[in-house]
Amino acid sequence: MATPIPTVTAGDRPAPAAAAPAGPPTRRRIRFRPGVRHGFLLLAAFVWLLPVLWMVSMALTPNDVQQREPVGLLPDGLTWSNFADVFQLGLMLRWFGNSVVVTTAATVLTVAVCAMAGYAFAKLRFTGRRLLFAVVIAGLMVPREAMFVPLFLMFSDTGQQNTYQALFLPRVAFPLGVFIMTQFFSRVPDEYEEAARVDGAGPLRVFWSIMLPLARPAMASLAIFTFVLTWNDYLWPLVIATEQEMFTVTTGLASLQSNFAAATEIGSLMARGLIGSLPLVVLFLLFQRQLIRGITLGSGEK
Amino acid sequence: MAVTATTPPPSTVLAAPRTPRRSGRRRGDIAIALFFLAPFLAVYGLFVVWPVLQAGRMSFYDWDLLGYTREFTGFDNYRRMLWGTSMTWDLSHLAGLRAVVLAATAALVVRSVRRRARPLSTVGTGAAGLLAAALLGVHPGPGGGWNDPGFWTSVRHTAEFTAISTPILIGLGLAMALALRGQHRGTAFYRAAFFLPYVLPVSAVTLIWSFLLNPDRGLVAGGLQRLGIEPIAWLSDPQLAMWGIIATTVWWSVGLNLVLFLAGLQDIDPSLYEAASLDGAGAWHRFRHVTVPGLRHVTVLVAVTQLIASFQIFGQVYIMTRGGPGDATRVVIQHIYEAGFRNLQLGYAAAISLVFFLLMALVSAIQFRLTAREA
Amino acid sequence: MSSTHRRGALGRVLAAVTAAGLLAACGGNDTPADAGGADRSALAAVTDEQLKGATIRMARFFGDCEKTTTGVTDVAKATTECETIQILTNAFNAENKHGIKVERLGGAEWNTYYDTLNAAYAGGNPPDVAVMHASNLSDYAKRNLLLKLDEQLPVTGADIGDAAPAAKQGATYQDGTYGLPFDIHAALVHVNVDLFRKAGLVDAQGNPKIPTSAEEFLADAETLAAKTGKKYFGTARVKDGLGVHMWRSLIDQQGGSVLNEDRTKANVDSPEARTALDFMGKVFNGRYADPDQTYDAAQQAFLKGDTAMLMNGTWVVDQYDKEAPFEYRAADFPTLYEKPAIWGDSHMWVIPRQQSADPVKQRAALEFSSYLYGRSGDWAVHTGHLASRTSVLQSAEYKQAPQRANYVATGTTNANPVPPVSSWMAFNEALIARVDSIWFQNAPVDTALSDANRQLDTILAK
Secondary structure (H helix, E strand, O other): OOOOOOOOOOOOOOOOOOOOOOOOOOOOOOOOOHHHHHHHHHHHHHHHHHHHHHHHHHHOOOHHHHHHOOOOOOOOOOOOHHHHHHHHOOOHHHHHHHHHHHHHHHHHHHHHHHHHHHHHHHHOOOOOHHHHHHHHHHHHHOOHHHHHHHHHHHHHHOOOOOOHHHHHHHHHOOHHHHHHHHHHHHOOOHHHHHHHHHOOOOHHHHHHHHHHHHOHHHHHHHHHHHHHHHHOOOHHHHHHOOOHHHOOHHHHHHHOOOHHHHHHOHHHHHHHHHHHHHHHHHHHHHOHHHHHHHHOOOOOOO | OOOOOOOOOHHHHHOOOOOOOOOOHHHHHHHHHHHHHHHHHHHHHHHHHHHHHHHHHHOOEEEEOOOOOEEEOOOHHHHHHHOEOOEEEOOOOOHHHHHHHHHHHHHHHHHHHHOOOOHHHHHHHHHHHHHHHHHOOEEEOOOOOEOOHHHHHHHHHHHHHHHHHHHHHHHHHHHHHHHHOOOOOOHHHHHHHHHHHHHOOHHHHHHHHHHHOOOOOOHHHHHHHHOOOOOOOHHHOOOOHHHHHHHHHHHHHHHHHHHHHHHHHHHOOHHHHHHHHHOOOOHHHHHHHHHHHHOHHHHHHHHHHHHHHHHOOOHHHHHHOOOOOOOOOOOHHHHHHHHHHOOOEHHHHHHHHHHHHHHHHHHHHHHHHHHHHHO | OHHHHHHHHHHHHHHHHHHHHHHHHHHOOOOOOOOOOOOHHHHHOOOHHHHOOOEEEEEOOOOOOHHHHOOOOOHHHOOOHHHHHHHHHHHHHHHOOOOOEEEEEOOOOOOOHHHHHHHHHHOOOOOOEEEEEHHHHHHHHHOOOEOOOOOOHHHHOOOHHHEOHHHHHHOEEOOEEOOEEEEEEEEEEEEEHHHHHHOOOEOOOOOEOOOOOHHHHHHHHHHHHHHHOOEEEEEOOOOOOHHHHHHHHHHHHOOOOOEOOOOOOEOOOOHHHHHHHHHHHHHOOOOOEOOOOOHHHHHHHHHOOOEEEEEEEHHHHHHHHHHOOOOEEEEEOOOOOOOOOEEEEEEEEEOEOOOOOOHHHHHHHHHHHHHHHHOHHHHHHHHOOEEOEHHHHOOHHHHHOOOHHHHHHHHHHHEEOOOOOOOHHHHHHHHHHHHHHHHHHOOOHHHHHHHHHHHHHHHHHO
């Protein structure tokens, strides 16, 4: 999988309002008329999304039509039966449920655990803090994808193959998440905490009532990010959840891409792919700003 | 998925101003700190630290998946992975690659000297580079062969994939960001359109692209036919299969780089552009002297995260070609998976994982040094 | 003081984690040597009461075909492997007098089947009954992972003596029977008679002329290409083992083998091997045959009429018989050298040993496998596979099934079961990888074959 995980901004950085301004008239700048620019970009976006549009077209065409002739961008004989199949046949619904359970659990736990650790590293003083933090950061170097063999042994030896906890627990150890939350909390001025302490609040109270609400944007970004990553996880669910009932949407969809299904049930296959991706797309469209804010650079201070 | 740190380095993150404290808080603080840290440390220890240690341990065993054997075999697994019969060393083997390594080492050493870094680190860098170049000359002589040719094939393909796809992903991401920059109407829409593939699961992406590239049914084949070209069986052709995978990966992930570059572009101080244009600099000059330096941070970040992610590629290859045709697209993670689950040799799989981890750690460490210098 | 306190705490946490980890690793997964065993009396002692409503989990490949088989129990409606096995399972669930229910476990794909089975074993939770290839039996029997059936078969009355010799041999490991054979399957050639006719490659009765030597093969290929413009031959070489099966069969036909005499060392770099490679290079030159086809592509090309002769298995005979838009004939794979030989394998039903034996489940699994063994005639008739039972092979119903008369020789003499080597799975994988590297990565033949020998020797030595 060649999708990198980028860094995350700590906190709510306002997008710089003054981006490249319209330059002074003396500047020789190649500028396209807005219409041309829009037209070009629109075409580019359309071409870019062509594969997805084609997928929709295939999902809307009946299976037997496609056995004889491939279908183009426009569906050939509109039908909803492929989508109906998704919910009636096969285990797609079950896979969907599994993905929801695993991803939600991973997201909630990751955010909680990383927020707590981040607060501790940023705001609490204790000896060995730097050393421990360095150890945590060193964990970023561990290639998660490659370490599945010992992890597999650990879960299978304790009889936890094909369980939900096996699917989401390893995901919760997310050093980058701790890094993000630490970065965020370290930018929260100490005055907040001092004020609360003066009022007699203990550290737990401070964390719960003051820090967490402040951290909501960062936590939201981390949550969305973790959600996407966990939903799309392929290798680990493949290894640890071998019973068909415990597949996630991602591994389940992959299991259907065999020689035979390809030849006879393309429409249903495409419909499953679309339905399986739908939650992420919806999430993305709704929370676009949070997700993108979450992955923009935190290193604005050069 | 690959994760890596980025700037600023840990020390600056933790450098918050000290405030006066009443004594006697210290003991409470430690308990509180433990409370907050315990959940993370527990999962971290269990699922990040321990697997590495266990992989190290397992790599010295002939460890059968189904419990048939578990005997200590010392370095056998490493010998099998990395060695062969009739091994020799010569100067000309992989000459091109070694020249590149030497050049890179030279560049790093020069840079290190220019920045007046500690002599130890300069010497260290130089020595490491020379060692790497020397080691690359080891190879099986005539009449011999690697003990596990599949391993070296998978390393080669992983390296090829990374070397080809990384510049494309960076270059294309940058180009798209440049095209989209500015607060025009609809920027958010276009950005969303190009970013959309990134949120799709890998199996949906492979589904789409397997069919796109299918010579009998695909859009690509249809398009080519209209141009009068014979349909190409991308994923069955050993020369082209890797390009099919690269195309799939680029479509899938370039949106992320686009977003990162866009943010980086926004961070460039606009007054720099004004100053440059007042000095009479044309568009190209402004690009070279304002944009590129301004994006250096982001570029390094994108490059290294891309590198690390590409090395760990698995899903696209496994679903689309299973490493085929033949061995043409086999990658390292797949080799680990098959060694463990198909050939039942967990010890060997663990050994490969460990070597892979060390390699990734090395790359990450290099990144740390490079970006720490930048900060 | 606080610093040592902190470091101490950290140290203790790390120590605890490491200790837990090491302990977990030490526990490991013990080979269920006797834990999963069962003696005959235990299985025979299981009462009908206990069996009532027992549920067992079955693992199989053969694909997914829920849409066409839900609720169907009449095997006459089956047209493919998937439908046949699913309908037979449905029938068992509906009809068996004990009320045993069989659930299908796991994905139904071929190429991930054994990975999944291995993972299930590793997790201590293998299925109760599973299908297995004869070529893979030795890996599992050697590790004592399967129930030995000799003592148990009389409980259900399954007549193992009726099994065809090749099938029985496939289910045997070191003189023990570990599976109930379901079929024998081998590679055939599927012929587009119309194309052969068009090229004039037919005899007086209009039967397609199958070549009897390598030279004749190439000559016929040229004739067909010239007269019809289509490909003479085709098989799946990409992402499939059929190409390498063909190569191995050609070696066997010359009287050679990929193993040496006592099967302790590989013998891949032999004159027979090179002859076979050479021949295949001449065939898959793009004019006589397409060198880069996947299974799907090869099948499509044949059914569309672009390939005159397709090498594929017995499992598609019924399917092609129904679907081919031209006159279709199945035939024995051509004997191009001294003796007839073709790759063959067989399916059987095995009962994995569990970590803690449950005689009820084992008995239920035995009932199910015996039922399937009893109905293996239906399986053979509806799928094209060769029956695993002599009585079926000789029955009128079988002989009258479509095309069966045309490949009798395959079942009786030609099919070469896989050599009884205990690491055949790994051996075959490595062999396929090396040969594929010659075909698809331009590896020089000499290096590839000597590499192969070396790699295979290591595997055999284990």
